[in-house]
Amino acid sequence: MSEEKVLIFDKVDKIIGKHEILNDVSFDLKKGEVVGIIGSNGSGKTTILRLASGLSYPSKGTITVNGKVIKPGMVGDLPSGVGILIESPTFMQHLTGFDNLHYLAKIQDKIHKEDIHTALRKVGLNPNDKKKVREYSLGMRQRLGIAQAIMENPSLILFDEPTNGLDEEGKKLFGEIINEYKKRGTGFLFVSHSREEIQKFCDRVFKIEDRTLMLHKNLRNWFIVLQNLEDVEKVLQLKPHSRISERHNGNPVIILPNEGKEEVDTFFQNLGIQYQLLKVE
Amino acid sequence: MILRLLKEDIRILMKKKSAWFALLLFLLIAGANIMFIRSEQPIANPYFEPPSAFEYFVSVQGGGSGFLMLFLPLAVTLATGDMFIRERRSSILSYSVVRANTKQYIQSRTVSLGIASFLFTFISQLLLFLGTLIFFPITQPSTDQGIVYYAANIFINNPWVYCFIIIVNSALLAFSFSCLSVIISIIFQNLYVSIMLPYVVFIGFSEILMSLPMFLGFQGALFYNLSPLSMAGDYITKSFHWIIVPIYWIFVGVISVKIATSLFNNRFEKEKLLLR
Numbered sequence: 001m002s003e004e005k006v007l008i009f010d011k012v013d014k015i016i017g018k019h020e021i022l023n024d025v026s027f028d029l030k031k032g033e034v035v036g037i038i039g040s041n042g043s044g045k046t047t048i049l050r051l052a053s054g055l056s057y058p059s060k061g062t063i064t065v066n067g068k069v070i071k072p073g074m075v076g077d078l079p080s081g082v083g084i085l086i087e088s089p090t091f092m093q094h095l096t097g098f099d100n101l102h103y104l105a106k107i108q109d110k111i112h113k114e115d116i117h118t119a120l121r122k123v124g125l126n127p128n129d130k131k132k133v134r135e136y137s138l139g140m141r142q143r144l145g146i147a148q149a150i151m152e153n154p155s156l157i158l159f160d161e162p163t164n165g166l167d168e169e170g171k172k173l174f175g176e177i178i179n180e181y182k183k184r185g186t187g188f189l190f191v192s193h194s195r196e197e198i199q200k201f202c203d204r205v206f207k208i209e210d211r212t213l214m215l216h217k218n219l220r221n222w223f224i225v226l227q228n229l230e231d232v233e234k235v236l237q238l239k240p241h242s243r244i245s246e247r248h249n250g251n252p253v254i255i256l257p258n259e260g261k262e263e264v265d266t267f268f269q270n271l272g273i274q275y276q277l278l279k280v281e
Numbered sequence: 282m283i284l285r286l287l288k289e290d291i292r293i294l295m296k297k298k299s300a301w302f303a304l305l306l307f308l309l310i311a312g313a314n315i316m317f318i319r320s321e322q323p324i325a326n327p328y329f330e331p332p333s334a335f336e337y338f339v340s341v342q343g344g345g346s347g348f349l350m351l352f353l354p355l356a357v358t359l360a361t362g363d364m365f366i367r368e369r370r371s372s373i374l375s376y377s378v379v380r381a382n383t384k385q386y387i388q389s390r391t392v393s394l395g396i397a398s399f400l401f402t403f404i405s406q407l408l409l410f411l412g413t414l415i416f417f418p419i420t421q422p423s424t425d426q427g428i429v430y431y432a433a434n435i436f437i438n439n440p441w442v443y444c445f446i447i448i449v450n451s452a453l454l455a456f457s458f459s460c461l462s463v464i465i466s467i468i469f470q471n472l473y474v475s476i477m478l479p480y481v482v483f484i485g486f487s488e489i490l491m492s493l494p495m496f497l498g499f500q501g502a503l504f505y506n507l508s509p510l511s512m513a514g515d516y517i518t519k520s521f522h523w524i525i526v527p528i529y530w531i532f533v534g535v536i537s538v539k540i541a542t543s544l545f546n547n548r549f550e551k552e553k554l555l556l557r
Contacts, residue, residue, distance in 0.1 A: 016552075053379050055555055072550075074382045082379050090371040090556070095293065100373065103293070106285040107380040148376055 004031045005064075006156045006187035007052060012061035014047055021047050023211040025061070029156070034178060034188040036198035038216065039208030045191035046086060048208075049158045052189060053084045066155055081108070081154035085162055089145030093134035097144045098127055104148055111152055119151035120144075124173050138165035143173075150177060156187050163197055175201065200281070203261065222256040222264050223278040225249075231273045238271070248278055282385060286393035294360065294397055303359035307405045308412070310352050314341040315413070321346060334417035335440035336428070338410050342447060343514020345428050350514025354483050356405065357455045358462065358476060361398045365390065366466035366475035375555050387545040391463045391538050398459035403452040410444055431516050432523035446523055453530035454513050458483065460537030467544045467554070483509055509533075 007029040014022040021044045029035045039045045050056035051063055057072045064070065065082060091100040101116045117127035123143040133141065142165045149157055163171050178188065178201055192198050198205055199220055207216040225248050226232055232252045235242055245253040256264060268275045294300045318340050323329050332340070343350035368374050377386055422429075422440050429436045436443040458479060465482070466475040487510030494501030505511060506519055512529050548554040 053375075055375055055378065056552055057550070084376065084379055086372070086375060087556075090373075092367050092371055092373055094297070094367070099293070099296075103289045104373065104376050104380065106289050107282065107377055107386070109285055145372070152380075 005029065006031050006033075006066060007189060008062075008064040009048075009052070010062045010064070012051060012063060013059045014044070014051060014056070015059040020211055022051075025213050027206060027213055029187045029189055031155075031185045031187055032182050033204070034182060034190065034202045036190040036192065036202030036205045037208060037213065038192060038195055038198050038205060041193060043208040044211060045193075045208060046160055049084065049086055049160050049189065049191055052156075052158055053082055053086070055084075055086075081110075081152055081156075083149035083152065083154040083157040085145045085149045085158070086160045088138075088164065089141055089148070091133045091141065091144060094132055096130060096132055097125055097136065097140075097147075098129070100133060100144065101148050101151060105151065108152065116147075116151055119147040122150070122173065122177055123147045124170060139167055139170055142166055143170060146174065146177065150181065153181075153184070154186070156189070157181070159188065159190050161192050161194075162190065163192075163194075220259065220261075221281045222259055223280070224254050224256060224264070224268075225251050225276040225278050226254060227251065227274050231275075234271060234273065239267075253278060282381065282389040283392050283396070286389050287396050290361075290364065290393050290397040291400070293364070294401065297360070299363075300360040300401065303356045304401075304405050304408075306359070307349075307352065307356045308409060311341050311349055311409045312412075314346070314348055318346045330423060331418065333420040333422050333440070334413040335419075335422050335436070335444055337417050338413045338444055339436065339447060339517055340428055341409075342451070342517055344516070344518035347514060347517075350510060351484075353402065353451055353454060353513055354458045354480055357398050357402060357458050358480055360401045361394055361459055362462045362476050362479065363472070364394055364397075365463045366470075366472055369466055369554075370470060370472060370556070372556060378549070378555070383546055383549050384542060387463075387542050388538060391460055391541045394463060395456040395459045395534060395538070398455040399452040402455035403448055406448040406451050410448065429517050430520040431518070431526070432521070435523055446527075447517075450516075450526045450530065451514075453527055453534065454509075457530050457533040457537055460534055460541055463541045464537060464544060467541060467548060487511070 005028045009025050009027050012022060012025045013020070025048065027035070037045050037048060047056065051058055052065070054070045054072045054074060062069050091097070092103070095103070097120065098116060101119070102113070105111050105116055120127040123146050125140065125143050125147065133144070136144065142162070146159075146162060149159070163174055166174060182188070188201075190198060190202055205216040206213040208214075223245060226235070229252055232244065232254055235254050235256075236244075239256060242254050242256050245255050247253060256267075259267075315337055318337065322331075341347045341349045368377070377390075381389075422436055424437055432443065432446065435446065461482065462475070462479045465478045469475050469478065487508040490504040490508035491510065493504040497504070506516075506521075507529070511519070512526055516526050545554065
């Protein structure tokens, strides 16, 4: 993961009317990183996305995308682009999914029809489907929303409850999209009320507490490839909740449940054994 | 961006049932208007010379027995009046705004919808003109036809050019009317209000201006002549220079685009524009 920062919130406040929604919010998002924000309903999660996308004005502080301080309403001027999916996406009902995306793509004219087809296929929609959006199910509309956010390969993608209405296949495709775009260096900012969803996809998690952001431990299951069985024994002794998984290329694999990334790294560094991260769930 | 959006608007318009319905209704109403005009012609008068195709085309526009001026804005409403409000009532507007800066976007959007409306009306009027050429004699308009006072010399000497001017005038009206629809869609979020209010404003504002002579006397005639309804078709009975009508609609169109832009930016800044 590159240290290059895609998004920086610096001491951002947001006041709407007499209500303070956010207070002194600061965080950053690196290239290829997935950052999640959890919080209860009405805690200001969506407001953070609206601020990051330039659809809303910060009352105080600055927001930087790819080194440029964003001015609300001017995000489209950023050469790198920002993809958004905010709340339940609604489209022009009388048009097909492809027509909706084609219309949006023509605003910047950076991509061709084939790229829209590719984006639609990635989310499991048929690009040649003549069905109007009004006939789409909630899950199909959500998939279309994800396709519009990714189709122009923006450097920053903002997702609000992205798996809303998605079935298991849709969630699997979504996970594949995240992995693919992460490898390309795209930064993701996720907000969700679902801790499980956030923990599954995110490298770092923040929680909104009392109108500000607090770093939250992202506890996940880590699949670690070790060199030999002696190392496995050492780990099992020190981490009694860990368990053995299927071998990977002949090497033993151990699962460390409910751990944070920093804790895992520190644990193996202190132990002085060689390890390789296989996957995280 | 205007051209790209215009291409999309035309593509959408071609697939839109209400646009085809508006075109059909326009031609039917124009046809009914022509039949009405024919019903007023003297019967069994051997000296009566049947009007030319040009006279029929110009007569239906407004003034005298023509009432197309009342239907023209309604046809534009049916064809393009709902396009911006549907965008605003969906996430499309938010998705669009992150792809362009707001000023550039709303200007391009208003102008592209205006041009789409211009083209729709231009084609509708052209089809009507072709229809009159098919069904009625293509003869020189009579010098004592007594209907046309607007640029009458062009009408008599070059009726082809004259009819082209009339078509362009209607299309320019459609551009301005479409801008009015965008303005109203920025203010109101209700679909039906945003679709119908521009027509109500158009007629209502015209009626106010047209009633001013009652209060202001002779000076009020200027307001009467410059009312949108009068400039939509009634102008053919007024002895204006030919350039007055296109300039009027271009002026209204430019002002409308500016109002739409500043209103859009204002409501965006106040965070009252996009879906929450």
